Amino acid sequence: MKTVLYVLLLAPSLLLLDVPGANDVVQSDGAQNGSAATRLKPSFSTSKRTQYVSCWVKKNKLTSSRLVRTPVLVSPDGSHRAYVEVEATAFQPKDLPTYTGPLCENTSRLFFAGSGGATFRLVFSQSAEDFSDGNSLTLVDWSSDGLHLLMERTRWTYESEGNYTDFVVFNVNSGTVTQPDLVAAIAARYGKDCGSENSASGFTSDSKVVLALAPLADDIALMNGAKSCVKRKTQLTVDLGRGPTVTEPLAANLKVIRYGKFLEFPSVTQAKYFPPDFPDKWYAKHLSALKESSLWESSKAQKTQSYRFLWLRTFHHPIAIRIDVNVDGTSLLTTKMTSGAGGYNPGTLMQNGTRTLTREQTNRFLGQIEGRNFWKLPSVEESPGGPDGAHWIIEGVRDGTYHVVDRWSPTDGEIRALGLFMVSDLAKMKLAAKEVY
Numbered sequence: 001m002k003t004v005l006y007v008l009l010l011a012p013s014l015l016l017l018d019v020p021g022a023n024d025v026v027q028s029d030g031a032q033n034g035s036a037a038t039r040l041k042p043s044f045s046t047s048k049r050t051q052y053v054s055c056w057v058k059k060n061k062l063t064s065s066r067l068v069r070t071p072v073l074v075s076p077d078g079s080h081r082a083y084v085e086v087e088a089t090a091f092q093p094k095d096l097p098t099y100t101g102p103l104c105e106n107t108s109r110l111f112f113a114g115s116g117g118a119t120f121r122l123v124f125s126q127s128a129e130d131f132s133d134g135n136s137l138t139l140v141d142w143s144s145d146g147l148h149l150l151m152e153r154t155r156w157t158y159e160s161e162g163n164y165t166d167f168v169v170f171n172v173n174s175g176t177v178t179q180p181d182l183v184a185a186i187a188a189r190y191g192k193d194c195g196s197e198n199s200a201s202g203f204t205s206d207s208k209v210v211l212a213l214a215p216l217a218d219d220i221a222l223m224n225g226a227k228s229c230v231k232r233k234t235q236l237t238v239d240l241g242r243g244p245t246v247t248e249p250l251a252a253n254l255k256v257i258r259y260g261k262f263l264e265f266p267s268v269t270q271a272k273y274f275p276p277d278f279p280d281k282w283y284a285k286h287l288s289a290l291k292e293s294s295l296w297e298s299s300k301a302q303k304t305q306s307y308r309f310l311w312l313r314t315f316h317h318p319i320a321i322r323i324d325v326n327v328d329g330t331s332l333l334t335t336k337m338t339s340g341a342g343g344y345n346p347g348t349l350m351q352n353g354t355r356t357l358t359r360e361q362t363n364r365f366l367g368q369i370e371g372r373n374f375w376k377l378p379s380v381e382e383s384p385g386g387p388d389g390a391h392w393i394i395e396g397v398r399d400g401t402y403h404v405v406d407r408w409s410p411t412d413g414e415i416r417a418l419g420l421f422m423v424s425d426l427a428k429m430k431l432a433a434k435e436v437y
Contacts, residue, residue, distance in 0.1 A: 043064060043067070050108075067086075073262055091103055132156065148240075166182040204256075215232065275404075299402035304397060305399070310394075
């Protein structure tokens with residue numbers, strides 16, 4: 001997509017506290033103009049590149065909804081953390097010839113948290129209703145003092161030409177997102193009748209925003225007489241303290257220093273934890289961090305009986321509870337926890353405890369396995385899904401047979417009952433109600 005200069009400007013600053021969380025985004029069938037359409041549930045992925053998340057592939061084929069989440073970006077002193085989600089929701093019309101509603105709409109969200117165990121909260125959101133049907137946020141960097149977060153913002157309209165990129169800044173102290181008038185800033189320096197390709201580079205050491213402008217590359221606009229504001233790559237600073245339209249030139253080859261640090265997602269090169277036909281997602285990296293062996297691999301060579309509950313809650317520590325049944329009818333209970341979060345980096349092993357279960361305790365557990373028909377449950381089920389929640393994964397190995405069941409934030413049913421039995425009755429873990437989801 002190419003950048004065009006003309007854009008509808010929004011208010012320069014918005015107070016964005018006490019807004020709905022990401023879980024409140026409706027994922028259901030809805031009527032659109034002309035006919036009804038079904039909102040397709042999103043696939044989930046992680047990437048720093050969130051600029052052009054859409055429902056289409058490169059060959060302009062409508063595929064499905066997508067939700068892309070960035071890694072967490074930590075401020076220089078480690079006191080503040082943030083991440084961005086861009087969700088592209090695809091609509092499947094029930095009667096395409098009469099359907100006049102959208103085929104794809106984006107919602108972009110910024111989540112922020114303080115240091116330590118502070119919970120992430122939604123502090124900024126832009127959607128088709130209040131901004132544009134095609135929109136995105138891209139994390140750029142924290143300022144050197146860790147009080148300002150810079151993001152690129154891109155907007156476009158689906159099924160039309162052109163897009164526009166500017167920037168927004170989140171202020172930790174005020175809880176606001178400032179949206180400077182970049183069009184006015186460029187016009188003040190170069191004149192009104194020109195265009196440019198814009199990108200946000202970062203901050204100077206004294207917290208000025210660094211912008212990079214390049215010659216206009218929109219061939220259609222150039223053919224129609226549009227002019228570029230600059231002839232070569234140009235760097236400018238914006239001093240938000242003096243006013244969002246006050247810019248100063250920088251040397252084009254000046255290297256911008258990075259102050260924030262991403263919590264990277266480690267590559268998964270460990271043992272194979274699941275069969276090829278099971279959608280592993282990011283479970284393997286958590287099992288590796290928990291220093292767990294592969295039950296699937298063990299089922300090929302051993303006749304042991306073992307069960308494991310892997311509990312991956314988006315914003316809470318990953319937990320694994322494993323029960324290995326002994327030949328004498330007793331069993332060994334192992335409870336592990338890592339320092340990360342289920343939807344992010346797994347962190348390092350911080351809790352690792354084992355104890356023996358009596359024959360009575362073991363039989364109670366095996367009775368739950370049989371009574372809940374674990375071995376007959378389908379491995380996966382269709383579910384609404386969502387950006388935040390928890391995966392409940394229970395594996396079992398018995399007489400050389402392996403089975404795995406994966407459910408997304410179950411509110412009832414067999415897997416929730418088995419998982420809670422292992423957590424509460426066997427592992428004796430004490431959790432607040434809000435931690436169980």
